[in-house]
Amino acid sequence: MKFPKRYVIVLLTFVCTNVCYIERVGFSIAYTVAADAVGTNQANKGMILSMFYYGYVLSQIPGGWAAQRLGGRLVLLLSFVLWSLICAVVPLDPNKAILLILSRLLVGVSQGLIFPSIHTVLAQWVPPQERSRSVSLTTSGMYLGAACGMLLLPSLVKHMGPQSVFSVEAMLGVAWLLIWFKFASDPPRTDLPKVLSKDKMKVQAGGVVAPRTVKIPWRKIIFSLPIWAIVVNNFTFHYALYVLMNWLPTYFKLGLKLSLQDMGSSKMLPYLNMFLFSNIGGVLADHLITRKILSVTKTRKLLNTIGFVVSAIALMALPLFRTPSGTIFCSSVSLGFLALGRAGFAVNHMDVAPKFAGIVMGISNTAGTLAGIVGVGLTGRILEAAKASNMDLTSSESWRTVFFVPGYLCIFSSFIFLFFSTGEKIFE
Numbered sequence: 300m301k302f303p304k305r306y307v308i309v310l311l312t313f314v315c316t317n318v319c320y321i322e323r324v325g326f327s328i329a330y331t332v333a334a335d336a337v338g339t340n341q342a343n344k345g346m347i348l349s350m351f352y353y354g355y356v357l358s359q360i361p362g363g364w365a366a367q368r369l370g371g372r373l374v375l376l377l378s379f380v381l382w383s384l385i386c387a388v389v390p391l392d393p394n395k396a397i398l399l400i401l402s403r404l405l406v407g408v409s410q411g412l413i414f415p416s417i418h419t420v421l422a423q424w425v426p427p428q429e430r431s432r433s434v435s436l437t438t439s440g441m442y443l444g445a446a447c448g449m450l451l452l453p454s455l456v457k458h459m460g461p462q463s464v465f466s467v468e469a470m471l472g473v474a475w476l477l478i479w480f481k482f483a484s485d486p487p488r489t490d491l492p493k494v495l496s497k498d499k500m501k502v503q504a505g506g507v508v509a510p511r512t513v514k515i516p517w518r519k520i521i522f523s524l525p526i527w528a529i530v531v532n533n534f535t536f537h538y539a540l541y542v543l544m545n546w547l548p549t550y551f552k553l554g555l556k557l558s559l560q561d562m563g564s565s566k567m568l569p570y571l572n573m574f575l576f577s578n579i580g581g582v583l584a585d586h587l588i589t590r591k592i593l594s595v596t597k598t599r600k601l602l603n604t605i606g607f608v609v610s611a612i613a614l615m616a617l618p619l620f621r622t623p624s625g626t627i628f629c630s631s632v633s634l635g636f637l638a639l640g641r642a643g644f645a646v647n648h649m650d651v652a653p654k655f656a657g658i659v660m661g662i663s664n665t666a667g668t669l670a671g672i673v674g675v676g677l678t679g680r681i682l683e684a685a686k687a688s689n690m691d692l693t694s695s696e697s698w699r700t701v702f703f704v705p706g707y708l709c710i711f712s713s714f715i716f717l718f719f720s721t722g723e724k725i726f727e
Contacts, residue, residue: 304484305424309433311479312417313440315375318475319410320444322386322468323351324570325452326403327545329461334393341549341686345679347393348545350400352671354407359668363415363661367515371419371657372483374412376476381409383472386465407668414664419657422649423486428589434646435581442573442638445544450567515658516726525651526659528719530666532603532644535712536637537667538674539614539705543569543630545675546701549682553692555623565627572635580606580642595650595722599643603716606640611709617702618695637709644716652726674705 327348334344366374382405389402417437425433455463520526547569551557580602587593593601613633620626648659678701685697692698 304486305429307482308420308424309436311475311483312420312437314475315379315413315417315479316437316440317444317447318468318471319413320441321448321452321471322382322406322410324445324448324544325464325468326351328448328452328548329391329456329464330393330399331548332456333391333461335552337393339393340683342679342683343396344549345676347396347399347403348679349672349675350403351407351410352541352668352675354404354409355411356407356665356668356672358408358411359415359665360658360661362412363419363658364515365412366416366419366657367655370485371416371423372479372485374416375420375483376479378409378412378416379472379476379479382406383469383476385409386472387469389465391461391465411664411668415657415661418648418660420483422653422656427649427653428585430649431584431588431642431646432578432581434649435577435584435642438641438645439574439577439581439638442570442577442634444570446567446570446574449570450564453566515655519726520652520655520659520662523651523725524719525647525721525725526662528716529644529647529651529659529663531715532607532640532712533663534666534670535607535705535708536640536644536670538670538708539610539637540634541671542674542678542701542705543634546678547630550626550698550701551623554618554695554698555621555626557623565623568627569630569634572631573638576635577638577641580639581646584642584646596720597722599647599650599720599722600717601643603640603643603720604713606636606638606643607709607713607716609636610634610640611706611713614702614706614709618698621695640713644720647720647722650722651724653724655726677704 330347331344334347339347362374385402385406389398391399393399418434421430421433421437452464452467455467551566584598584602587598587601588595610633613629613636617626617629617633620629648663649656652659681700682692682697685700686692690697
C-alpha cells in the first residue's frame with residue numbers, strides 16, 4: 300500500500316524539530332562546560348544563553364510572512380542551510396564574547412523561520428481530523444531531540460571537548476536539509492482534494508493555506524481575544540521550558556552538586572516524558588473530537604487546563620526536593636504535562652485561522668521567544684542577586700523564585716485560555 304505523502308511530510312517535520320532541539324540543548328551543555336572552565340559568572344552565562352532568543356524573536360513574524368509568500372518548504376531549506384553553516388565555522392570560545400553573541404543571534408534568526416514554516420506546510424498537507432496528532436508528533440520531535448541531547452552530548456563534551464558538539468550539530472543539519480530537498484514538496488493545487496479528503500470526504504477550505512497573494516487581516520488578528528489566549532499560553536509554555544532547558548544543568552551542578560555525566564540516562568527523562576505526553580495529548584484530542592465526545596473548543600480547553608495546572612504544581616514543588624530522583628520526577632511531571640497542554644493552545648492556530656496558520660504561529664511564537672529572552676536572562680539575574688545577598692546557591696531558598704515564577708504563570712495562563720479561547724474558525 301502506498302505511503303501517503305502527507306505522512307512523509309509530517310515525519311520529516313518531526314525529524315526537523317528533533318534536530319533543532321539537539322542544537323539548542325547541545326549549545327547549552329557545551330557552552331556551560333566551556334564557560335565554567337574560564338570562570339564566567341551566572342549573569343554573563345545567562346546573557347549568552349539568551350542571545351539565541353533575541354535572534355529568534357526577530358524572525359518569527361517575517362518567517363510566517365515568508366512562508367506564506369515563498370512557501371514553507373523553501374523557507375525551511377534556507378533556515379537549515381544558514382544555521383548549519385554557522386555551527387560548522389564558529390569556534391566555541393567563551394572569551395570571544397562578541398563572536399558568540401553574533402553567532403547565536405544568527406542561529407536564532409535562522410531557526411526562528413522554522414515553526415511558522417512548519418505550520419504553513421502542515422496546514423497545506425494535513426486534513427482537520429488529523430491536525431492534533433500531526434502537530435503533536437511534529438512538536439514532540441523537540442522533546443525527543445532534547446532527550447537525546449541530554450543523554451549523548453555530555454559524554455561527547457567530556458571525551459572530545461565542547462567544540463565537537465558544534466560539528467555534530469552541523470552534520471545533522473546538513474543531513475536533514477538534503478533529505479528535505481529530495482522528498483518534500485508543496486501540494487499541487489490540483490491534488491488538494493487528495494490531500495484533504497479521506498474516504499471521499501468533502502474538501503474543507505480549512506485544510507489549506509490562503510493563496511500567496513491574499514491580503515492578510517493583520518488588524519483582525521491583532522485584536523482577536525482567542526489569538527491573545529494562544530499568545531499568552533505560548534509565552535508561558537516557553538518561559539517554563541526554556542528556563543528548565545537552560546538552567547537545569549546549572550541547578551544539578553550548583554544546587555545538587557551533580558554533573559550531567561554522573562546522572563546517566565535519568566537526565567533525559569524530563570524530555571522523554573514531553574515526547575510521550577505530547578503524542579498522548581494529540582491522539583487523545585483527535586479521539587475526543589472525531590468521536591464527538593467533546594467539541595473542538597472544549598477539547599482544547601480541557602487539555603490545556605489540565606496540562607498547565609499540573610505543571611504549575613510540579614514546578615513549585617521542584618525546589619523542595621533535594622535529591623536527584625525528586626528533581627527528575629518534578630521536572631518530568633512539569634514538562635510532561637506542559638507538553639500535554641500543547642494539544643490545547645498549540646494546535647489552536649489551525650483551528651481559528653487555518654489559512655493564516657503560519658502568520659498566527661509567527662505572532663504566537665514571537666511571544667514564546669520573548670519568554671526565552673526574559674526567562675533565561677532573568678534567571679541568571681535572580682541567581683546573581685541571591686549570591687549577592689550571601690545566599691548559598693546550593694540551598695533550595697535561592698532557587699525557589701526561579702521555579703515559582705513559571706509556576707504562577709502557568710496558573711494565570713490556564714485561566715486566560717479557559718475564558719477566551721475557541722476551537723471555531725474565526726478567519727476566513
